[in-house]
Amino acid sequence: MNKLAKKYLRPSQIPTKACHGCGIGMIENWLLQAIDELGLKQEDVIFGTGIGCVGRQTFATWGGDNFGATHGRALAIATGLKLAQPDKKYLIVVGDGDAASIGTSHLIHAARRNLGVTVICEDNMGYESTGGQFSPTTPAGYVTNSSPYGMVEPPFDPCDVVKAAGATFVAETTATQWHQTVKIVKKALANDGFSFIHVRFPCNENFGAYALGTRDTLKNLEWIYEHTQGRKTDGSESDFVWETGIKHDASNSRPEFSRIMRDMNARVQADLAQKAAKKAAT
Amino acid sequence: MIEHKETLVAPWQEWARRSIKGRRLLEAGTYALTEGAIAAGCRVFAGYPITPATDIAEYMSKRLPQVGGYYMQCEDELAGMHACAGASLGGLKAMTATSGPGYTLMHDAYGWSITNEIPLVVVDAMRVGPISGITGAPGQGEFYIARYASHGGNFETIVLSPSSVQEAFWLTIDAFNLAERFRTPVTILTDQVISDMWEDLFIPDDYDGLDFVIPRKHNLMMPFYPVGSADLDVPPNVIGHGTGVCVSAYTHTEEGYDIEEMEAQWAQTFRLVNKIRHHRAELTRYETLGLDDADVIAVAYGANARTVKTGVLQARRRGVRAGFVRLITLWPFLDELFERDARYVVCELNYDGQLVREVMRAAPDKRKVHFMGKSAELHTVAEVVAGLDGVARSGKIPELPYIWTEVR
Amino acid sequence: MTPTAEGRTEILISGFGGQGVIRMGQILGLCAIKQGHRVTMLKSHGTETRGGYVRAQLVISPRYVDSPVVENADVFVAFSAPAYRKFFDFCRGKILYDPEMVEEIRSDAPERHVAVAATQMSKERFNNVLFANMIMLGALTRVAALDYEAMRTAMVEVIPRFHEQNLGALEVGYQLPVLSTV
Numbered sequence: 001m002n003k004l005a006k007k008y009l010r011p012s013q014i015p016t017k018a019c020h021g022c023g024i025g026m027i028e029n030w031l032l033q034a035i036d037e038l039g040l041k042q043e044d045v046i047f048g049t050g051i052g053c054v055g056r057q058t059f060a061t062w063g064g065d066n067f068g069a070t071h072g073r074a075l076a077i078a079t080g081l082k083l084a085q086p087d088k089k090y091l092i093v094v095g096d097g098d099a100a101s102i103g104t105s106h107l108i109h110a111a112r113r114n115l116g117v118t119v120i121c122e123d124n125m126g127y128e129s130t131g132g133q134f135s136p137t138t139p140a141g142y143v144t145n146s147s148p149y150g151m152v153e154p155p156f157d158p159c160d161v162v163k164a165a166g167a168t169f170v171a172e173t174t175a176t177q178w179h180q181t182v183k184i185v186k187k188a189l190a191n192d193g194f195s196f197i198h199v200r201f202p203c204n205e206n207f208g209a210y211a212l213g214t215r216d217t218l219k220n221l222e223w224i225y226e227h228t229q230g231r232k233t234d235g236s237e238s239d240f241v242w243e244t245g246i247k248h249d250a251s252n253s254r255p256e257f258s259r260i261m262r263d264m265n266a267r268v269q270a271d272l273a274q275k276a277a278k279k280a281a282t
Numbered sequence: 283m284i285e286h287k288e289t290l291v292a293p294w295q296e297w298a299r300r301s302i303k304g305r306r307l308l309e310a311g312t313y314a315l316t317e318g319a320i321a322a323g324c325r326v327f328a329g330y331p332i333t334p335a336t337d338i339a340e341y342m343s344k345r346l347p348q349v350g351g352y353y354m355q356c357e358d359e360l361a362g363m364h365a366c367a368g369a370s371l372g373g374l375k376a377m378t379a380t381s382g383p384g385y386t387l388m389h390d391a392y393g394w395s396i397t398n399e400i401p402l403v404v405v406d407a408m409r410v411g412p413i414s415g416i417t418g419a420p421g422q423g424e425f426y427i428a429r430y431a432s433h434g435g436n437f438e439t440i441v442l443s444p445s446s447v448q449e450a451f452w453l454t455i456d457a458f459n460l461a462e463r464f465r466t467p468v469t470i471l472t473d474q475v476i477s478d479m480w481e482d483l484f485i486p487d488d489y490d491g492l493d494f495v496i497p498r499k500h501n502l503m504m505p506f507y508p509v510g511s512a513d514l515d516v517p518p519n520v521i522g523h524g525t526g527v528c529v530s531a532y533t534h535t536e537e538g539y540d541i542e543e544m545e546a547q548w549a550q551t552f553r554l555v556n557k558i559r560h561h562r563a564e565l566t567r568y569e570t571l572g573l574d575d576a577d578v579i580a581v582a583y584g585a586n587a588r589t590v591k592t593g594v595l596q597a598r599r600r601g602v603r604a605g606f607v608r609l610i611t612l613w614p615f616l617d618e619l620f621e622r623d624a625r626y627v628v629c630e631l632n633y634d635g636q637l638v639r640e641v642m643r644a645a646p647d648k649r650k651v652h653f654m655g656k657s658a659e660l661h662t663v664a665e666v667v668a669g670l671d672g673v674a675r676s677g678k679i680p681e682l683p684y685i686w687t688e689v690r
Numbered sequence: 691m692t693p694t695a696e697g698r699t700e701i702l703i704s705g706f707g708g709q710g711v712i713r714m715g716q717i718l719g720l721c722a723i724k725q726g727h728r729v730t731m732l733k734s735h736g737t738e739t740r741g742g743y744v745r746a747q748l749v750i751s752p753r754y755v756d757s758p759v760v761e762n763a764d765v766f767v768a769f770s771a772p773a774y775r776k777f778f779d780f781c782r783g784k785i786l787y788d789p790e791m792v793e794e795i796r797s798d799a800p801e802r803h804v805a806v807a808a809t810q811m812s813k814e815r816f817n818n819v820l821f822a823n824m825i826m827l828g829a830l831t832r833v834a835a836l837d838y839e840a841m842r843t844a845m846v847e848v849i850p851r852f853h854e855q856n857l858g859a860l861e862v863g864y865q866l867p868v869l870s871t872v
Contacts, residue, residue: 010526012539013539042524042526043524046521046522051531056540059528059530059532059540060528060530060538060539060540063526064524064526065521065522065523065524065525065526065527065528066526066527066528066529066530066538067368067371067521067528067529067530068528068529068530068531068532068540069364069394069530069531070364070390070391070393070394070531071531073360073361073364073390073391073394076356076360076361076364076365076368077364077365077367077368077371078368079328079354079356079361079365079368080326080328080354080364080365080366080367080368080369080370080371080372080376081368081369081371081372081521081522082368082372083326083352083354083369083372083374084326084368084369084370084371084372084373084374084522085372085373085521085522088522105357105358105361106357106361108357109356109357109361261352264347265347265350265351265352268347268348269347269348269350272348306723306724307720307723308716308719308720308723308729308731418734418735446754475732475758478732478733479730479731479732479733479758480715480716480719480729480730480731480733481728481729481730481731481755481758482719482723482727482728482729482730585758588755588756588757588758589756589757589758589759591756591757592756592757593757595756660759662759662761663757663759663761664761
């Protein structure tokens, strides 16, 4: 176990049940690095997750308080929790199913409310824990176990969705960009508002095997890397490009959700007190 | 009229007798449900407006900020109940309210809240269905759904039903108390008539002085989940106090870790089922009339229990030995109220027959259990009298328009 | 008015939406509560787009009211023709009706009918139909032998504005000459 894992995680719950070569553990290490560099302690951060590979692999690894939501509802739970515990940092670590499919309405409305949480959408481009079906982020045309003739639906970009909904920090990165990811997570956690980070990572067992034809971790990472560059290692153009980096930074530009609620309460209670004083005076 | 004995078993009997200072109002059931929640210490309401529960949301949006609480209008009922669960885990008492179409969306959150032993209160103001049905008409179609509020089995639920505006107020406080003591969501199954009707309502002036309200406590140490134990009054878990608690959708260990072993599943089920089954006495709430001598006993709950009771009294005036059972606790089901070897006439607001099936199971002779189903409107007093009279005379409910008697 | 065996008084008020039917019931109910009674009020809306109705069913009793349903009204206030036709059979006592709205009444019980031209009087007196419901409430207060002063107090508590006109309208209804013979 490395130093950061020792400091922040639960020895009994790691190593996780992830498949060989899965990116989830690596990304979690990067999250720990960001948390550590910000000087945050275990009790400062509430760790929430969902269902699927990302949920199952990360739940209860965090040494502090954890919740693993029903599928898609991590942000709905976090919205209520934030009202009760407004001073905590929230890391909501979910997959593409949770964020971009079954729980998208909660994602959109958490962004609209500027809920003070950082969502890490760890995207392996399909439903891998159920055996590798396509998801709304599977690139068009790619073969999965439920798109044997190629994915015919167009995917969408969750970053565009949350930006349009009002997220105050939006970034995209991949499992091939360590330093960039750590920098982005630190910025996201410094935003007292809704931060969204889309992180693509390889699944060797399903997406790699069926869409890319290989279970080789390095080859799958290379495929991701090529698409961040728009160019294959042989120099030819890749079939599409992912623009990574910070996509939108309006950190701390508008009030956080639970802050708005508390401010309203203060206003309502001041009005009540004023009215009561007036009544007492007459 | 034949002399009869009336009994009401509910904790608010004693609460109402105390000389609490307060005021008498003419208010709606939705108002009483809201104020009952505020009095019980509810500080978060998260939900989605739906007829006939919308007024609860509106009252909450006004009242909660005044007492330092939070009203959240969510994107849907799924979000509403999950947000309540989150708030409760953070240490605030929470409630949501809905009607049938929203209620069926909450089962996801029910399962999570039941498994993780999260106290909260859910109000379902039932209307006639299925689905949207008639928005402004009462129904009683969620009797079984409220019991089986999640998939997967392996749990018991607590469901209460008020039949007056005043009772809605006290019962809401009771529901919050039970949620705390049993660490589970408690459902208030009410209906369009009780939520929309206005009635005289006593409201205490000082909620802080109500010493029967059970305050929120925090469980700050292991075991977070006393699996294998039926203990009552275990303080609820709290997120945000650095206890390292784990809350999830999986079968769990006492730490809250996910586990895939038979023993763990057994221990968790023992906890979720027996913390309720072993403490049924704490959950018994009902009203009866004339059970000592009754040949035919009318059974009802919620709004139509009121016309049914009037019908029972009229039938007795005519010389029929009629009795009355009004269930306040719907689940766990009060089998003990159906031990008398008499005929039962079950009046409920659905044509398919739900409550009647439980009475058939609990009564000594299911052939003596009769069904009087109606839909979208309360039973009239005349219908109840005709039903009781018919069963007393000939063992049959006479043919009446809009009344169904077939269960099978 | 003669209460039933259980001491129950049943009052049914019905008309179109916007005529203040529920408001009338609310004031009446609060008035009864202030005098120590138990009160229930069911309010319902007919769903028909045309010929629909708003209905308030009040039960007032010295004891807890079991059935809140008005099946035998002691007084029925009819503010519209469809309401009059729909609920006539639920009344065994007096029927107060607005002749501008209910043009045709049943011939079988003329002694039970009392015409209260509330809409017309509201227009004449206040240049506005809005006060018809309070005129009718005044008449109802007289016919049901309810406490007039208590009704005035309850009205001011329930209605936020135009107290002067509303109290005036209540007075007009309460003092109607036709009622002295009822």
